[in-house]
Amino acid sequence: MISGPPITHSRPTLDAQDARAVAQTVRSGWLAQGARVEAFERKMAAFVGVRGGVAVNSGTAALKLALLAIGVKSGDEVILPSYVCAAPWLAVHQIGATPKLVDIEPDSYAIDPVQAKKALSRRTRAIIVPHLFGLPADLTRLQALHVPLIEDCAQTLGATERGRRVGSVGAAAVCSFYATKLLCTGEGGMLLSRKAVILEKGRVLREYDEEPLLVPGSFNRKMTDLQAALGLCQVRRLRRFLQRRRAIAEIYRKSLKSAEVGLPVVPKGRTHCFYRYVIRLQDGRHSGLEKVMARLDRRGVQCRRPVFRPLHRYLNLKGFPESEEAHRTALSLPIYPSMTDRMVRRVVTVLCEELA
Numbered sequence: 001m002i003s004g005p006p007i008t009h010s011r012p013t014l015d016a017q018d019a020r021a022v023a024q025t026v027r028s029g030w031l032a033q034g035a036r037v038e039a040f041e042r043k044m045a046a047f048v049g050v051r052g053g054v055a056v057n058s059g060t061a062a063l064k065l066a067l068l069a070i071g072v073k074s075g076d077e078v079i080l081p082s083y084v085c086a087a088p089w090l091a092v093h094q095i096g097a098t099p100k101l102v103d104i105e106p107d108s109y110a111i112d113p114v115q116a117k118k119a120l121s122r123r124t125r126a127i128i129v130p131h132l133f134g135l136p137a138d139l140t141r142l143q144a145l146h147v148p149l150i151e152d153c154a155q156t157l158g159a160t161e162r163g164r165r166v167g168s169v170g171a172a173a174v175c176s177f178y179a180t181k182l183l184c185t186g187e188g189g190m191l192l193s194r195k196a197v198i199l200e201k202g203r204v205l206r207e208y209d210e211e212p213l214l215v216p217g218s219f220n221r222k223m224t225d226l227q228a229a230l231g232l233c234q235v236r237r238l239r240r241f242l243q244r245r246r247a248i249a250e251i252y253r254k255s256l257k258s259a260e261v262g263l264p265v266v267p268k269g270r271t272h273c274f275y276r277y278v279i280r281l282q283d284g285r286h287s288g289l290e291k292v293m294a295r296l297d298r299r300g301v302q303c304r305r306p307v308f309r310p311l312h313r314y315l316n317l318k319g320f321p322e323s324e325e326a327h328r329t330a331l332s333l334p335i336y337p338s339m340t341d342r343m344v345r346r347v348v349t350v351l352c353e354e355l356a
């Protein structure tokens, strides 16, 4: 039996450069939104390949800003998948629009374009497209629906669909910089777009002061320069972070390919950046996700459901078979750039022993 300190499910990747950048900002005396926020917006926009960015204080705030900037209003409908965290549903609901939930595709965990098409109505104003776990959704088939897409890149950056970077395809995109995301600022988010008009509306709605008119949707959603200093430092290392994630995923793939679990599938024409390494336990063969997680936890390996609870379950809605199946069988293994090969091998050994 191998042992060692517990391996947590996720963890930020921080070093002395990050600490220095934040300390320098404190010494500068400029803490609120300023030049560092602007520089971080430029760097993120360049990374994603769009015209610009509007930094805000969370990914949820960025979603709300994207909806408002696109012009979604009370009474409109917005399509989104059930298998995602609560943030997209809350953003739609809070601006008075109606969230229309649809099911996912089983392999990619992303919104199913066929189901999205069935949910279209005359009131549909946007589709929120979360790219889950590091894998792009089927943007090509979603674009064919001719409805503005809001790409939710909270979990996916640098991955591509038919050579196009996630975030650069839809009318708008959003990021989250929560502590354990691909890059972090503690809390934080960003609206990104190739369209000047959306960026301009986003900037107006991000703050409440010094505007010629009172804009009802405006609010204080600003990011601080303290956060942006950390973000700038992190974005410089983002390519390295993503490389390490892919290398860890490759160790998992090679080590688990003969285990009786389903491995992540990367559909043709897409690349994966492995924000999460999500496997499927075989229903019936393995004795329930909760029990497996508890046994792994006792052995010092923290695994999690990749989505806490599908939205249709909160709302007591029926008829989301693929989201249900994912909820029953999907297990997320630890993956983050600071994991050593030894830690990855320990996860594999403990997992295989517990599933035997």
Ligand SMILES: Cc1ncc(COP(=O)(O)O)c(C=O)c1O
Residues within 6 Å of the ligand: 058, 059, 060, 061, 084, 085, 087, 088, 130, 152, 154, 155, 175, 176, 177, 178, 187, 188, 189
């Ligand atoms: C897919 C997705 N969208 C939106 C969010 C919301 O981001 P935040 O926690 O920064 O508000 C998250 C955060 O976990 C997420 O995973």
